[in-house]
Amino acid sequence: MNPADERGGPGAGGRPRITVVxxxxxxxxxxxxxxxxxxxxxxxLGLDTDARDLxxxxxxxxxxxxxxxxxxxxxxxxxxxxxxxxxxGREEIVAALGSPDLLFLVGCLGKGFATGALPEVAALAAxxxxxxxxxxxxxxxxxxxxxxxxxxxxxxxxxxxADCLIPLPNDLLLQTVDGSDRADxxxxxxxxxxxxxxxxxxxxxxxxxxxxxxPGTYRATLKGGESRVLFSTCRxxxxxxxxxxxxxxxxSPLAGAGWERAxxxxxxxxxxxxxxxxxxxFSEWSTGLTAFFRARESATVSLWNDPSLGGEVEVTLIARxxxxxxxxxxxEERTRSPDHPVHQSKLAxxxxxxxxxxxxxxxxxxxxxxxxxxxxxxxGASEPYAGIDLDKPTYLRRGIRIRHP
Amino acid sequence: MRALVGEVFPDQSLNIIGRAEVDSVGIAKGRIQNFRQxxxxxxxxxxxxxxxxxxxxxxxxxxxxxxxLEGASHPAVTRVRDPSNRVSPRDLQRVDRxxxxxxxxxxxxxxxxxxxxxxxxxxxxxxxxxxxxxxxxVTYWLLHGGEKAVSEHIHLVNxxxxxVADVIVSSVASACMVASAEEKRAGCLTxxxxxxxxxxxxxxxxxxVRTGSIPVGGGHLTNDLTVGLRVLPDAAEELKCERGAAVxxxxxxxxxxxxxxDLTIGDKAIDLSSLNRILEVRLEELFELIRDECGESRLRxxxxxxxxxxxxxxxxxxxxxxxxxxxxxxxxxxxPDWVAEELQGPxxxxxxxxxxYALEAEADRQAAQARRRGPGRxxxxxxxxxxx
Ligand SMILES: Nc1nc2c(ncn2[C@@H]2O[C@H](COP(=O)(O)OP(=O)(O)OP(=O)(O)O)[C@@H](O)[C@H]2O)c(=O)[nH]1
Ligand SMILES: Nc1ncnc2c1ncn2[C@@H]1O[C@H](COP(=O)(O)OP(=O)(O)OP(=O)(O)O)[C@@H](O)[C@H]1O
Ligand SMILES: [Mg+2]
Ligand SMILES: [Mg+2]
Numbered sequence: 001m002n003p004a005d006e007r008g009g010p011g012a013g014g015r016p017r018i019t020v021v022x023x024x025x026x027x028x029x030x031x032x033x034x035x036x037x038x039x040x041x042x043x044x045l046g047l048d049t050d051a052r053d054l055x056x057x058x059x060x061x062x063x064x065x066x067x068x069x070x071x072x073x074x075x076x077x078x079x080x081x082x083x084x085x086x087x088x089g090r091e092e093i094v095a096a097l098g099s100p101d102l103l104f105l106v107g108c109l110g111k112g113f114a115t116g117a118l119p120e121v122a123a124l125a126a127x128x129x130x131x132x133x134x135x136x137x138x139x140x141x142x143x144x145x146x147x148x149x150x151x152x153x154x155x156x157x158x159x160x161x162a163d164c165l166i167p168l169p170n171d172l173l174l175q176t177v178d179g180s181d182r183a184d185x186x187x188x189x190x191x192x193x194x195x196x197x198x199x200x201x202x203x204x205x206x207x208x209x210x211x212x213x214x215p216g217t218y219r220a221t222l223k224g225g226e227s228r229v230l231f232s233t234c235r236x237x238x239x240x241x242x243x244x245x246x247x248x249x250x251x252s253p254l255a256g257a258g259w260e261r262a263x264x265x266x267x268x269x270x271x272x273x274x275x276x277x278x279x280x281x282f283s284e285w286s287t288g289l290t291a292f293f294r295a296r297e298s299a300t301v302s303l304w305n306d307p308s309l310g311g312e313v314e315v316t317l318i319a320r321x322x323x324x325x326x327x328x329x330x331x332e333e334r335t336r337s338p339d340h341p342v343h344q345s346k347l348a349x350x351x352x353x354x355x356x357x358x359x360x361x362x363x364x365x366x367x368x369x370x371x372x373x374x375x376x377x378x379x380g381a382s383e384p385y386a387g388i389d390l391d392k393p394t395y396l397r398r399g400i401r402i403r404h405p
Numbered sequence: 406m407r408a409l410v411g412e413v414f415p416d417q418s419l420n421i422i423g424r425a426e427v428d429s430v431g432i433a434k435g436r437i438q439n440f441r442q443x444x445x446x447x448x449x450x451x452x453x454x455x456x457x458x459x460x461x462x463x464x465x466x467x468x469x470x471x472x473x474l475e476g477a478s479h480p481a482v483t484r485v486r487d488p489s490n491r492v493s494p495r496d497l498q499r500v501d502r503x504x505x506x507x508x509x510x511x512x513x514x515x516x517x518x519x520x521x522x523x524x525x526x527x528x529x530x531x532x533x534x535x536x537x538x539x540x541x542x543v544t545y546w547l548l549h550g551g552e553k554a555v556s557e558h559i560h561l562v563n564x565x566x567x568x569v570a571d572v573i574v575s576s577v578a579s580a581c582m583v584a585s586a587e588e589k590r591a592g593c594l595t596x597x598x599x600x601x602x603x604x605x606x607x608x609x610x611x612x613x614v615r616t617g618s619i620p621v622g623g624g625h626l627t628n629d630l631t632v633g634l635r636v637l638p639d640a641a642e643e644l645k646c647e648r649g650a651a652v653x654x655x656x657x658x659x660x661x662x663x664x665x666x667d668l669t670i671g672d673k674a675i676d677l678s679s680l681n682r683i684l685e686v687r688l689e690e691l692f693e694l695i696r697d698e699c700g701e702s703r704l705r706x707x708x709x710x711x712x713x714x715x716x717x718x719x720x721x722x723x724x725x726x727x728x729x730x731x732x733x734x735x736x737x738x739x740x741p742d743w744v745a746e747e748l749q750g751p752x753x754x755x756x757x758x759x760x761x762y763a764l765e766a767e768a769d770r771q772a773a774q775a776r777r778r779g780p781g782r783x784x785x786x787x788x789x790x791x792x793x
Contacts, residue, residue: 251635383620385472386694390621393629394687402633402679 016101016205016215019043020198023117024082025053025074026108026137030191032057038195041206045096047121048113049085050074063096065089065117075112079150082116093124101215102205103130105162106194109154110139110147119157126161131215131222134162135197137190140170141397145387163222164229164318166197171396172253193254199306200233200316203272209304210276213268217300221268221320230264231255233316235309238273242288245315264319267299272314274307293319406432406450407756408465409748410458411764421745421760423458425450434601434620435471437557444564451565464568466763467558468755469516470575470602472620473551479507482542490537492525497534497541504545512552516574519546521612529610546613548574571766576604576616578758583712583738584608591709594731595738596695597754598717600624603691604755607699609707617698621691623717626684633683634675644680650721651688652729653681685726692730705732712738714754 020042022031028046035044035057046062048054051072054062064072066085075081086093097103103125107114118136125132136155139147159165173189204213222229232255234248249255269289271277282301290299384390388397395402410423427450431442455462481504485496505518522529525538533541559569580595589608597604599622607615626649630641648662657678696704711731713723718737727735740749740757748757 255635383472385620390619391625391628393625393632393683394690395629395633395683398686398690400682400686402682403676 015041017043017098018102018104018202018205019045019097019100020104020106021045021047021097021121023047023105023107023121024111024114025050026111026187026190027106027114028053028056028060028062029187030106030108030194032060033188033191034195034198035060038198039202039206042198042202043100047086047093047096047117048074049082050113063089063092065092075116077111079112079116079154082113083120084116085113086117086120090124093121094128097125097128097130099128100130102202102218103128103132104135104198104201105132105158106135107154108137108190109151110143115150115154118154119161122158123161126163131163131218133164133166133197133201133222134158135166135168135194137168137170137194140174140399141392142399145384148389164231166231166254168193168197168254171399174399175253175396175401196233196235196314197231197254197316199272200270200314201318203304203306203314203316204270204302207272207304207306209302210279211282211301211303213300213302217268221266221300221318228321230319230321231317233314235312235314238311238313240313242285245285246289246292249315249317264293264295264321266297266320267293267295268318268320269299269301270314270316270318271301271303272306272309272316273303274305274309274311276305277303277313289317293317295319406446407753408450408454409756409760410454410460410462411760412460421748422460423454424748424756425453425457427453435469435473435618436554437561440561440564443561447561448565451567462567464570465562466759466766467562467569467572468575468578468759469550469555469558469572470599470604470618471550471554472602472618473554474516474548474574474616474618475513475550476546476548476616477507478544478614479504479547480542480544482540484540485538490539492533492536492538492541494534497523497543500541500543501545504543505547507547509549513549514552514555515547515549516555516572517546517548517577519548519577519613521546521614522610544614546615548577548616550574570763573759573762574604574616574618575599575602575755576606576618577613578756578762579604579714579754580606580608580613580616580758581761582740582744582754582758583714585741586611588709588712592707594695594699594704594708594711594733596711596713596718596727597715598622598691598713598723599715599752599755600717603695603715603717605695605699607704607708615699617695619691619694621687621694622715623720626687626717626720629683629687630680634679636675644675645684645720648677648680649684650681651684651723651726653678653685657681684720688720688723688726689730692727696731701732708733711735714738714751716750716752718751 018041020031020034022028022045025048028048031044031046034042044060046054046060047065048062049064049066049070049072051064053074054064066081066088069088070081070085075085105118105122105125107118109115109118118134122132122134136158138151138155141148155165155167168190170186170190173186173193205215205218232249232252234245234252236245236248267290269285271285282303286299286301394400406429407426408424409421412420412422427446429443430446431437431439437443451462481500483496483500483503485492487493501520509515521544522531523533524530524542525533525536526540527542530536555572559572562569576597579597583595584593590611592609595606595608601620601622601624603619603621605617606613623645626645627638627641630636630645631638634641636644644662660677661674662677662680663674710733711727713727713735714737717723724735724737737751740754744757
């Protein structure tokens with residue numbers, strides 16, 4: 001058992017244990033970069049069936065799955081093979097995960113292993129009881145219809161079990177680089193955002209500062225009850241005013257859709273900087289962000305310091321909305337005079353029954369996240385026209401970059 | 406949702422006596438998403454239209470749109486029976502029947518049979534009766550819809566204790582209103598860009614040879630802005646209507662527009678070139694879809710121009726973009742002079758077209774009552790398409 005668990009209480013000495021698990025070739029490469037550039041205290045673990053990918057970096061601890069069925073090969077783009085490998089390797093995975101204070105699962109979806117294994121591994125993580133944050137990169141539109149559909153299925157599976165799911169749509173990423181950049185530069189970007197997400201969440205636990213938080217805060221923010229968690233992070237020059245920070249947070253490619261509408265029950269703000277920020281920043285941001293994001297409870301702000309941040313401030317937001325308290329307001333019901341009865345169709349009552357099932361509610365909320373790319377068309381099932389998901393903005397599908405001022 | 410209430414006089418003139426409009430809720434892209442909400446709204450619409458007109462509405466003509474609509478061109482040829490090769494009305498009936506008799510897949514229903522011109526031994530002829538030829542041929546544009554989607558709408562109207570007198574496809578309805586008889590003869594493309602769908606119709610030699618309904622409209626423009634500029638939908642809609650344009654100009658670069666009155670996000674500076682670029686790429690794609698469905702060379706050779714209508718045609722420079730992509734002159738259409746001032750807006754094309762159709766149908770019904778059995782819907786309809 002993990003020492004932090006035994007003591008249980010906040011503020012105890014000893015460093016919290018954080019583990020980042022990478023699934024599949026793309027995530028392994030992201031972890032390799034993290035091993036070189038990221039924080040040494042963060043534990044890393046690679047999972048894959050592909051022996052070559054696992055051995056590419058001998059200093060990265062890895063667990064090879066599907067030894068019998070795949071004999072060291074990749075899943076060849078078949079998610080089912082990935083899922084099966086994870087199911088067969090259940091015990092090994094549970095042992096390798098242990099019970100850290102915070103667990104990250106990283107997967108680049110669209111091909112085989114990560115796509116199939118992510119929901120299974122996320123389920124195992126949930127059983128372990130550790131607060132679990134899933135970072136999932138979704139494929140570019142130009143990679144085709146099938147990877148997109150498979151990635152969506154995998155995401156839906158992971159959402160059901162993860163405490164916090166951060167989708168990282170590659171299409172949105174494309175917006176953040178210059179048109180001339182090559183594909184490997186894009187993946188570098190993806191890796192960078194993965195690093196940012198990890199540091200934003202782990203910074204308050206691992207770095208010294210004025211207002212750092214303990215694992216118990218994360219447990220309370222991420223765990224328990226039925227809820228959805230929205231996430232965003234950004235970096236701004238030191239001295240940037242709050243209004244500009246708010247804009248950056250909303251515009252971040254990691255920001256899930258629905259920030260505009262969500263009324264979080266809890267808001268955790270993590271602010272990293274090289275030098276300690278003045279105390280006045282703390283209170284200004286706490287009240288400002290609470291009001292801006294319409295949180296029901298005042299935000300927990302954590303200020304931590306890390307020399308690598310240089311002249312920048314990193315601001316990360318985690319917002320939790322309990323499901324059932326209605327994070328989203330539906331259209332108002334119209335009441336009609338009794339002498340003009342409303343037609344009640346069977347369809348309508350079926351829909352209401354479906355909405356009453358807790359699972360269905362959750363899915364409705366998930367759509368909010370899916371809306372990151374599809375905006376308010378997330379509600380309708382996407383029926384492709386001539387093979388195209390026309391509800392998704394053209395500029396995202398065609399990889400046309402839109403400048404932001 | 407929009408309604409017009411019209412009164413038909415025995416002399417077959419039409420008087421618009423009421424109109425009403427409500428936001429549609431529970432309907433998207435021509436499909437019903439939430440029956441109860443949609444039914445509620447329809448009730449409200451009808452109530453308003455009735456109280457405005459001071460009459461009770463008991464039957465309605467319904468315009469359909471959406472991706473469930475499909476069309477197919479179906480030709481037929483038959484030998485002229487008369488030994489002297491003189492074409493008789495019976496020859497035409499026979500060839501019409503054959504052209505219209507294409508089997509539909511299960512779950513599909515015919516909505517319109519639109520006759521294109523007759524051919525005598527391959528030569529186009531307006532009215533072949535009495536002329537001589539070996540063979541008479543005809544092509545029909547057959548429009549069919551998903552049985553479920555069509556019955557859904559009829560069911561919706563019925564839920565408000567109203568009868569559906571007939572259904573008409575939106576693209577056909579609005580096309581009739583914006584293209585003049587000369588333009589139809591010369592060949593033209595009409596494009597009705599609404600909120601959720603874009604309906605188009607292609608005319609050649611006076612009749613519709615192709616129609617289509619693409620599930621993209623002004624709502625998509627707004628949504629793309631919401632996603633791309635990270636603004637709330639209301640703000641995006643306002644930006645689109647007030648500041649947006651369908652093409653980016655070099656002068657847009659560096660120019661910013663400010664978003665006022667959005668309390669939660671605060672004022673935000675938006676780059677005009679980003680705003681317009683998002684709109685441009687979306688509309689480019691829309692016109693490309695239309696161009697490719699009609700065939701680029703067919704458009705260039707057979708059409709004198711494109712006529713744009715629907716609320717989204719209000720967007721600045723949409724005609725410039727249409728011209729660039731379609732490769733034919735384009736302009737925002739207007740309605741005939743007899744249409745009242747308050748119905749001149751491009752949003753009204755469809756509802757006016759439906760009313761016009763209804764007038765034709767009612768006039769036919771009255772004539773038919775006199776003659777006992779009148780021509781069927783097809784007869785009425787093709788008459789309407791040609792005469793208007
Ligand atoms: N962030 C990041 N993403 C990558 C990188 N390389 C590939 N990807 C993305 O990851 C997706 C999945 O690829 P992999 O992770 O190699 O696939 P896998 O899960 O190992 O699947 P199989 O090889 O079929 O077993 C691809 O479609 C790419 O979009 C990388 O270096 N960094
Ligand atoms: N000035 C304007 N500039 C751009 N778009 C506009 C303008 N005015 C209205 N619109 C858009 O027009 C659309 C509404 O058009 P219209 O009324 O023709 O649609 P509709 O017939 O209700 O929808 P549909 O045909 O899809 O059922 C809305 O998306 C609205 O944003
Ligand atoms: Mg692999
Ligand atoms: Mg319309």
